[in-house]
Amino acid sequence: MQNKKEIDLNVKRLTEFRHDLHMHPELKFNEHRTSEKIAEFLTLLNIPFKRGLATTGIVGSIYGQNRSADNPGPALGIRADIDALPMEEANDFEYASKYKGCMHACGHDGHTAMLLGAAELLSANRNFDGTVHLIFQPGEEGGAGARVMMNEGLFKTYPCQAVFALHNWPDLPQGQMGTKIGPIMASGVTFEVIVRGKGGHAALPHSTIDPVPVACSIVTQLQSLVSRRVDPLDAAVLTIGKIEAGSSPNIIPAEARMSGTCRTLTNESQSLILDGVKRISHYIAEAHCAQAEVIIKDGGYPNTTNHSKEGKFMAAVMQEMVGETNANTHVRPAMTAEDFGFMLQEVPGAYGWIGNGKDEVSGEALHSTAYDFNDKNLSLGAYFWEKLARQWFLTEANK
DSSP: OOOTTTSOOOHHHHHHHHHHHHHSOOOTTOOHHHHHHHHHHHHHTTOOEEEEETTTEEEEEEEOTTOOSSSOOSEEEEEEEOOOBSOOOOOOSTTSOSSTTOBOOSSHHHHHHHHHHHHHHHHHOOOSSSEEEEEEEOOTTTSOHHHHHHHTTHHHHSOOSEEEEEEEETTSOTTOEEOOSEEEEEEEEEEEEEEEOBOEETTOGGGSBOHHHHHHHHHHHHHHHHHHTSOTTSOEEEEEEEEEEOSSTTEEOSEEEEEEEEEESSHHHHHHHHHHHHHHHHHHHHHTTOEEEEEEOSOOBOOEEEOHHHHHHHHHHHHHHHOGGGEETTOOOEEEEOTHHHHHHHSOEEEEEEEOOTTTSOOOOTTOTTOOOOTHHHHHHHHHHHHHHHHHHHHTTTO
């Protein structure tokens, strides 16, 4: 199997590429410059690609020996997200964001560069039997870009027997990796509760139906859904993050609005909580002669649930790459959401973490204004993807 000694990765070029992306971050479905830079890199490697899926998405295909677009053989997909976040960067290093109110605070610049590094390694020696599809996906941050690409024919145009993804993870030291079988990231669904009463003068509450205390009571009672309805061994989070009511301190409003999010690792817990939100909101409002409407927002993310076969395979490659002591094959799931879950609903695969080195770079959490991807992972991630791809064709493709 191809190893690190046989092909030297151009780490300097890859680092410069990552820093350039960091300086020029772009938000979901507006990653035009980013897409152009990826296309230039793939062109340099003589890798054919197609642009335009989900507006700014790009898919490159590396064909192994005796393989082509007409005869791709077994196909593997590797996905990297490419979008940034609407945040003002607090870092002052030379490659900090040049765009006000926009930064790579989740390390997607590093994900993109790692996959391009793997493309360099795989394209330099195509001694594998099949095709690797490099999926550069826009709109992960709230845009469900994975689903958009799929709806526009991603896996019909580029059929894959398996699909994999990595995310940099600040809670793991650099040099460590992790994954697990089953749910590794939570689903994310947002909802709104509208409480309607009867407005009036603050000095005459008896002539009104005040929605504010009703809303407060609903918030309090919703907390019991996780503590008393969800299995203690099944993680779930219910948060009300926004409440709006009224326009003046001497006026009782006619309406109060609350917005919240539900994060679960299983579909059963998600259904239980959302049903509970509707039930509690309705009956508490009714008990106070008010009305409550619950709106479940479209566009939520499903659980990111690793398939058993692919999860075991990814874990084995991690152990081979960084050693058993540095490969956590039973990581604790995270309650953050990830739209790679859409891909795993359609194609078998697995998702894993690559340690970003907590306290080694900035010590910051994901989505922090001071976050930065650890450049040490550019080499590690690229060689990991190369090893995973070559090993998959050798041992997994024809199972």
